[in-house]
Amino acid sequence: MSITGSLTIAIDGPAASGKGTLARRLADYYHLPHLDTGLTYRAVGHALLTHGLPLDNVSAAETAARQVDLANLDREALSAHEVAEAASRVAVYPTVRKILVDKQRAFAARPGGAVLDGRDIGTVVCPDAGVKLFVTATAEVRAARRLRDILSRGGTADPAEILADIVRRDARDTGRSDSPLRPATDAHLLDTTEMSIEAAFQAARAVIDDFLAKRDDNQPASIS
Ligand code: C5P
DSSP states (O other), rough: OOOOOOEEEEEOSSSTTTTHHHHHHHHHHHTTEEEEHHHHHHHHHHHHHHHTTTTTOOOHHHHHHHHHGGGGOOOTTOSSSEEEEEEHHHOOOHHHHHHHHHHHHHHHHHHTTTEEEESIIIIIIIITTTTTEEOOOHHHHHHHHHHHHHHTTTOOOOOHHHHHHHHHHHHHHHHHHOOOOOOOTOOEEEEEOOOOOOHHHHHHHHHHHHHHHHHHHHOOOOOO
């Protein structure tokens, strides 16, 4: 669907909540560019792991953050479990966050708008986004989804370990002092525990279409 004017959609939520799939589908539907901000933190974690550097080396993490190129984020190379864990470790450092947030804001500022997903999009990166969604699901359902995903790609995993990993990452993401994971006060909550991705997409679309209809109604009539 083509929209008139600019639209920024901010999508936040914990690991494996379905926010990434939802963000991609919405970006596709509304013809907007999409940025998965988790990949920027993963790129920093990946750089440190690749160079054998400790994850608490803040100055190396800052250097890696400066080198992050939004046009060159390789989802496949950054998908590993250890990279996700490393990402959440480096994401606690305010200086690393500042460098990445500046790049994310530049992406969000493109004419026409964008869809961004992450943990702090509605609260910090794009506090003025037209539509904010906060996507959740129980840790057990998210772990089951993650397991299905790994198995469908021919991998193997220990279900208990996946759940423990999700719970640990949730605790780190919600407990950090800088930009913790939490819904913006004006975010629409979308609990996908018992929802298919299609149902979540339709629910999100209803919120966005309603926002667009109200916004367009408030535009002054054009004078010709
Ligand atoms: O979304 P994804 O699982 O790829 O994110 C990896 C990690 O990056 C998260 O666990 C979180 O610690 C961090 N992150 C963040 N802020 C964002 C996006 C991701 O702190 N906007």
